[in-house]
Amino acid sequence: MLTETPAGLWCEAGGFYIDPWDPVDRALITHAHGDHARPGSAAYLCAASSKPLLRRRFGSEAQIESVEYNVPLTLGSARVSFHPAGHVLGSSQIRIESDAGVWVVSGDYKRDADPTCAPFEVVPCDTFITESTFGLPIYRWDPAAAVVGDILGWWDQNREEGRASVLFCYTLGKAQRILAELARLSDRIVYVHGRMLGMIDEYRRAGVDMLPVESVIDAPARSRGRKSFAGELVLAPLSARGTSWMRRLENLSDAFASGLMRVRGVRRQRAFDRGFVLSDHADWPALLATVRETGASRVLVTHGHAEPFARYLGETGIQSGVIRTAWHEESGDGD
Ligand SMILES: [Zn+2]
Numbered sequence: 652m653l654t655e656t657p658a659g660l661w662c663e664a665g666g667f668y669i670d671p672w673d674p675v676d677r678a679l680i681t682h683a684h685g686d687h688a689r690p691g692s693a694a695y696l697c698a699a700s701s702k703p704l705l706r707r708r709f710g711s712e713a714q715i716e717s718v719e720y721n722v723p724l725t726l727g728s729a730r731v732s733f734h735p736a737g738h739v740l741g742s743s744q745i746r747i748e749s750d751a752g753v754w755v756v757s758g759d760y761k762r763d764a765d766p767t768c769a770p771f772e773v774v775p776c777d778t779f780i781t782e783s784t785f786g787l788p789i790y791r792w793d794p795a796a797a798v799v800g801d802i803l804g805w806w807d808q809n810r811e812e813g814r815a816s817v818l819f820c821y822t823l824g825k826a827q828r829i830l831a832e833l834a835r836l837s838d839r840i841v842y843v844h845g846r847m848l849g850m851i852d853e854y855r856r857a858g859v860d861m862l863p864v865e866s867v868i869d870a871p872a873r874s875r876g877r878k879s880f881a882g883e884l885v886l887a888p889l890s891a892r893g894t895s896w897m898r899r900l901e902n903l904s905d906a907f908a909s910g911l912m913r914v915r916g917v918r919r920q921r922a923f924d925r926g927f928v929l930s931d932h933a934d935w936p937a938l939l940a941t942v943r944e945t946g947a948s949r950v951l952v953t954h955g956h957a958e959p960f961a962r963y964l965g966e967t968g969i970q971s972g973v974i975r976t977a978w979h980e981e982s983g984d985g986d
């Protein structure tokens with residue numbers, strides 16, 4: 652049904668690619684992270700709730716069609732539908748059915764509750780293509796509500812001590828999830844790096860309830876001087892770390908919110924004051940449960956720890972293999 656080509660995963664029966672990394676005639680997109688949604692294709696198809704995010708990424712000229720979750724379309728000789736993946740707003744698994752059976756491409760996904768997107772739906776299939784960003788047994792997540800409670804505690808502590816709390820997180824998905832989870836615990840304003848404003852606006856337009864934000868750059872100055880960020884929470888993309896943008900924050904404590912923070916060596920190496928283990932990907936138990944629940948007799952693994960995860964599945968009696976991807980958001984803007 653799907654074959655690996657230099658441009659990405661190709662569906663001959665349907666005449667489309669899924670998340671291609673080169674420009675193609677027709678691209679079906681699982682979600683708006685940069686490693687899945689690449690510019691330059693002639694036509695895009697995505698879930699309805701993903702369309703405004705893709706529009707923002709690709710600009711007004713791009714041809715983007717969308718379809719609601721669970722509504723089947725006929726493309727060539729294939730039936731195609733999009734199903735929630737629970738990863739970020741609009742994220743989808745793509746189900747493809749033809750004479751060759753049913754395939755599901757998971758895209759990135761998680762099973763934990765997230766107030767910013769529709770929950771993952773188990774889609775029964777013969778062949779399941781699963782991501783494995785965190786496909787090692789060390790990766791297990793605590794409930795997000797507990798982690799966000801820790802973030803609030805860290806913010807309060809820094810507030811008492813007159814420091815800014817600078818929390819690095821990904822611009823699409825993680826930032827909005829943190830703002831939405833915090834809205835259940837606080838009503839304080841949060842300052843953000845200007846690059847985060849666009850996607851936060853899109854989430855608000857989609858009806859996601861989040862704390863109010865203001866750009867650090869636009870923050871009103873104190874009389875004559877600059878605004879002090881002592882006591883404030885500031886969200887920023889990792890790429891802002893160590894840049895001159897940080898200077899106006901003055902005395903600060905920094906932290907990173909990512910599944911990567913589960914690994915002590917990574918925490919040390921990156922030298923953040925705090926690490927919050929918060930991921931938009933499935934952890935090890937969730938990957939295994941999901942593979943089992945799909946009922947798939949064959950599982951192909953992509954992203955991150957694909958080889959060991961595929962080998963593990965093989966040992967449990969599931970026919971498994973690895974699909975390569977050009978690059979992944981662990982080094983970019985996703986997690
Ligand atoms: Zn992603």
Ligand SMILES: [Zn+2]
Binds near residue numbers: 759
């Ligand atoms: Zn990804």
